[in-house]
Amino acid sequence: MKKLISKIFGTQQSGIIMVILLLGVVLTIFSGSHPDRATGAQVNNFLNQYTLMQTATDASFFAIMAIGATIVIISGGIDLSVGSIYAFAGVISAMVLRAMGPMDSVPTLLTALTLCVGIGLACGLANGLMIVGLRVHPFIITLGTMWIFRGIAFVASKAESILIPDCLTGFTKATFGLGTLYPVPMLIMIASTVIGAIYLSKTVMGRHVYAIGGNADASRYSGLKVGRITTGVYVVSGLTAGIAAFVGTTYYGSASCADATGYELYVIASAVVGGTSLSGGKGSAISAMFGAVLIILIRQSIRTLHLDQNYEWIIIGLAIIIAVVLDQINARLTSRRLLKSVAEKQNIETIKSK
């Protein structure tokens, strides 16, 4: 048990998990309660199945995109266009589905998924090719495509909010016998996080991303194809935006060109709060997911604790800074602990060899 606890506290995510748990405890204690509509029993306003699931659902749209954003930031880049890719993929998918007319559930689902993912990939590829081909800083290229993708969505949809077939909402809002709880967005978020974590830590491609983010020149001299890897990370970012668009559009039942406006900043904040270094070379998909959960939790706490809503942006800004500082303190303490234990080991080995 002691080993397990020390293992948990020794992980990269321990700082942010602590912050989330601490906030959870504060919310549980101070949120108050209300009588359950069915049974009349008192229910904690925060610690109930609906609120916890809703928190995970709200975080899932940011978290899925944050995994892609994390991979981009680890490589030393930035992607400001994810919110616009989300809106673009959602709008075009909804328009195509409307044009195709009623179909069976499975073809409808596959069409929507293929379109969202395909458009996300295409947008990501366009970003990557322009960044590498034109040798322009990713901030500029993705700032430009942020407006272009949303603009195309605006022109194509004529700013209309397009409803999508009910069977798609039925898929994302499947309850699996859990009453009115909808776990699908959370499950997709967890699956995306696991795949992202495996990609980054267990594959050669993932290690290449860390390498170019740590030192692009050294990576180039050691034979890595930096241009190809850079293009690849923007494709992954586009892909995650496409998946998030599929989940978001089908969950809320409509798509419009204004969807996910400003979400790129929340997504980048999720990655950074999760410990991803903006200078590249450091970060993890799991931390990005926790970062998204923390940001949603902070947003939610303002209402759960009945704080004045006018202070929302100030509180979120301060909380992000505090979370990052706490995470950095924890990282420093962990590295000091590791150094100390390595030094102790070396001392023991030196004494033994003597």
Place this chain on the structure above:
Amino acid sequence: MEEEMKKLLTGILAAGMLAWATGAFSEDAKKADVPGKKKLSIAMVAKSSTNPVFLSARTGAEAAARDLSAKYGIDVKIDWRTPPTEDGQVQAQRIAQAVNEGADAILLSCSDAGKVNGAINDAVGRGVPVMTFDSDAPQSKRFAMYGVDDVKAGEQLMAELAKQIDGKGKVAILAGNQNAPNLKKRCEGVIKEAKKYPGITIVGTFNHVETPQDAAAEVVRVMNAYPDITAWAMVGGWPLFTKTLLADLNPDKVKVAAIDALPAQLPYIEKGIAPILLAQPTYNWGYVSVEKIVDRMCLNKEVPVMNDMQLVPVTKDNLGTWARQLKAWGMDVQEEYLKLEK
């Protein structure tokens, strides 16, 4: 004599006690006469907490909560959950959160009806009735809507503007958020009515972020691009919350008619730039809607699905009266307008 006085005093005292008791009991009886819920927490989700019209709706809702609590002896509370900027997805999340935290009813103005239909239906499914105001979600299971008939409002706006420009000229439409269904309908109404005037040409419909500065900047940009514009039909009065257009628009060349007439917008009437503003009693969005929710949930009264709000034309002729009305609704109004006779 002393005995008689004693009897008289006792009689008066007894009568007083009886009157007090009867009064108290009748008051209690009146308060106990509420057949439905005795405690009501209404989550209010408007479009944006940075838009002054929704702040006045909040003031109205809170006033109604106070008045109705006192009148019926019930405990009505307004739980303000409006996002800082317009976002249908965030509205849907806030509806779900309010339901999870025990709200008894939801009062909503939809930024994007398509996005909130699911959340409304989920709330209703979990026993929480939803009422909309200002901007409706007609395909959802909401029980009622309070607001203007938007197509008619657009028609009325264009008709009033046409009077100001003698039925001829180039008119631009300022349209706000392109996703808000109510604003789209108002624009439809403006265009429909404009067709009745052969001398009027619609230059275009211009969308913008619904903040006063963005709206004012859009008007200036459009005026630079189309210098021959002679009138603006503003389906919402966003740019009139700034003072920019007081200097940038020449009342001899350009006339404005807009929906909304809140305190900051009144100088535009006085200067003749906006000879007429069609006021939405936005305070009533909150006040009347809360009354309807209490009617349904506490008093078990029938509430019609559509509850029309009438626009109030405000001109120089009734500027003082309107300013005093705004003041009575708890708004800060410039003293000079309050002193006006009419």
